[in-house]
Amino acid sequence: MTEECEATNSLLIHSCSRASLKMRLVSLRSAQGNFNDDGLVLFSPKGEEDASAVYVWWEIFMFILIAILGGLVGSAYVWVNEHITMWRKKVWKGKHPMWRVFEACGVVSLIMTALYFLPVAFDCVEEPHFDDASHHTGFHGLNTVRYTCAEGFYNQMATLSLTPQETTILQLYSRETAGFFSIR
Amino acid sequence: MSATRREYTNKLILKHKLNYIYSVLITFTAAYFVCAVTAYGLAVPAGLFIPSMMIGASMGRLVGELLYLWQPDVVDPGLYALVGASAVLGGE
Numbered sequence: 031m032t033e034e035c036e037a038t039n040s041l042l043i044h045s046c047s048r049a050s051l052k053m054r055l056v057s058l059r060s061a062q063g064n065f066n067d068d069g070l071v072l073f074s075p076k077g078e079e080d081a082s083a084v085y086v087w088w089e090i091f092m093f094i095l096i097a098i099l100g101g102l103v104g105s106a107y108v109w110v111n112e113h114i115t116m117w118r119k120k121v122w123k124g125k126h127p128m129w130r131v132f133e134a135c136g137v138v139s140l141i142m143t144a145l146y147f148l149p150v151a152f153d154c155v156e157e158p159h160f161d162d163a164s165h166h167t168g169f170h171g172l173n174t175v176r177y178t179c180a181e182g183f184y185n186q187m188a189t190l191s192l193t194p195q196e197t198t199i200l201q202l203y204s205r206e207t208a209g210f211f212s213i214r
Numbered sequence: 215m216s217a218t219r220r221e222y223t224n225k226l227i228l229k230h231k232l233n234y235i236y237s238v239l240i241t242f243t244a245a246y247f248v249c250a251v252t253a254y255g256l257a258v259p260a261g262l263f264i265p266s267m268m269i270g271a272s273m274g275r276l277v278g279e280l281l282y283l284w285q286p287d288v289v290d291p292g293l294y295a296l297v298g299a300s301a302v303l304g305g306e
Contacts, residue, residue: 086288096277096294097301100270104305107251107266115255130257137256141249148245152238186238190272191245195264199299202271205292 149188154179173197239276243269266306267299274298 122129157174177188190198201207250265278294 089288092277092281092294093297096274096297097304099277100273100298100301101305103247103269103273104266104302107247107262107269107302108306110251111254111262114251118255134256134258137252138258141253145245145249148241151241187242190238190242195268199264199267199271202268202275202295203292203299205290207292 145191148191149175149177149185152185152187154183154185157182157184173201237276239272239279243272243276246272262306263303266302270299270302271295272298273302 122133154177173189173193174184175188175192176183177185177192179185189201193201246265247269250262250269254260254262254265272295274297275291275295277298278289278291281289281294282291
């Protein structure tokens, strides 16, 4: 029991430190060009020419918070995967391999059905119309999905769950689109 | 952020501010976590990298959106999504 606890603590510390380091590297990389004369990263109020690469001082604490949360979520993800895989091995041991195919078909159908009908629980939101066509990285970069909504409206959940994974990640990363996948 | 876009965003947030019952991002993160965990290990080719990025990005974006309610002039949730994705990848 003690050994298990020690191993878990070690894993958590390891995960958090790695996550913090990665987060810090990303921040530094994003902040390129914002170094002051002393070679330190400059954290200054936004509103300058390239506001996306400038941070305020307290944001670093939020980044650390996300790094800790993300590290724990990542560890939990691996831990759950490991246990499910071991359970699967026990269940399918000695059975015909065809059962694995049936399992794959069943689980994939279930997941696809759930993800397809999940957006039903969410309301339609009016699509914004911006006159400033110069902002290519803003909402213009998003690939909205109407789902069952009328013309000029879109479903936020469908926009996330019914688009290819890479597109969804890009949409989550998109700048200047605060509020579009928000509290509803 | 342009004035037009900020006006729209503020309008959108104010419109839904009282309706705190559920959130698109919380539901999406939880649902995607469960789906990814269930699907991994099936007898089909699948990986952990992109699902991890998805979970982390949506989690980070959620934190960013919450912070945006507090500091709309400073916070850009897209950046927080990037940090979240790298954090979850680091945790694996």
